[in-house]
Amino acid sequence: MTIRALFSAISFAEIAKALKLTFRHMRVKEVTLQYPREKLTLPDTHRGALGLLCYEDGVERCVGCDLCEAACPSHCIKVVSGERQENGMLRRIATEFYIDMTKCVFCGFCVEACPVNALGMTKLYEYSTPNKRSLIFDKPKLYEVGEKYHGEAKAYLVAHNQEKADEQASRYRYRFPSFTKSNDVPVL
Numbered sequence: 001m002t003i004r005a006l007f008s009a010i011s012f013a014e015i016a017k018a019l020k021l022t023f024r025h026m027r028v029k030e031v032t033l034q035y036p037r038e039k040l041t042l043p044d045t046h047r048g049a050l051g052l053l054c055y056e057d058g059v060e061r062c063v064g065c066d067l068c069e070a071a072c073p074s075h076c077i078k079v080v081s082g083e084r085q086e087n088g089m090l091r092r093i094a095t096e097f098y099i100d101m102t103k104c105v106f107c108g109f110c111v112e113a114c115p116v117n118a119l120g121m122t123k124l125y126e127y128s129t130p131n132k133r134s135l136i137f138d139k140p141k142l143y144e145v146g147e148k149y150h151g152e153a154k155a156y157l158v159a160h161n162q163e164k165a166d167e168q169a170s171r172y173r174y175r176f177p178s179f180t181k182s183n184d185v186p187v188l
C-alpha cells in the first residue's frame with residue numbers, strides 16, 4: 001500500500017467525497033413526478049388517443065373517404081363507407097370505423113391525411129386495460145373520445161397548422177353536390 005492510499009484510508013477521504021456528492025444533490029430541484037398524484041402538463045402537439053370530431057352543429061365530419069386508412073403505416077384503421085340520403089342528396093359517410101389502438105404508433109399521419117380534419121389526437125393516455133379487445137376503438141367510442149376531448153383535439157390541429165384557432169371547423173366542411181330530382185345533374 002502506498003503512503004497516499006494509506007493516508008486516504010486513515011482520513012476517510014472516500015467517505016467525505018461521497019457525502020459531498022450527496023449534499024450537493026440535496027440542493028438539486030427534483031424532476032421525478034409522483035404519478036398518478038402528479039402529472040405532466042402536456043404540450044398541444046402531444047400525440048395521445050385518437051378521436052373523431054363533429055362540426056359545431058353536431059354533424060359528423062368524417063365522409064368515409066378512406067384516406068386515413070391508406071395513410072396509416074400500421075394498418076390499424078378500418079373504415080367501412082356507405083351512402084345516406086339526406087334532404088334529397090346522397091351523402092357519403094363512414095358506417096363503421098375502427099382503430100386498433102394496440103397497433104397505433106401515434107405518428108399522426110391519419111390526422112394529416114384527412115381532408116376534413118375529422119380526426120384529432122387528444123392528450124388521453126390513461127386507457128390501459130386487462131381486456132385487449134376493448135382497445136379496438138369503434139365509431140361510437142371514437143366519437144365519444146372526440147366529444148369529451150374536443151378542446152385538446154382542436155388544439156392539436158391548431159398546433160400542427162391544420163386549423164386556425166379563431167376559425168370554425170365548418171370552413172373545412174366538404175359540400176356534397178346536390179342532385180336535382182328531375183335529371184340527376186349535380187348542382188355544385
Ligand code: SF4
Pocket residue numbers: 071072073074075076077099103104105106107108109110111
Ligand atoms: S397515428 Fe399513425 S399509426 Fe396511429 S392510426 Fe394514425 S396513421 Fe395509424
Ligand code: SF4
Pocket residue numbers: 061062063064065066067068069079094113114115116117118119
Ligand atoms: S377520418 Fe377523414 S380521412 Fe378518414 S375516412 Fe373520415 S374523412 Fe376520410
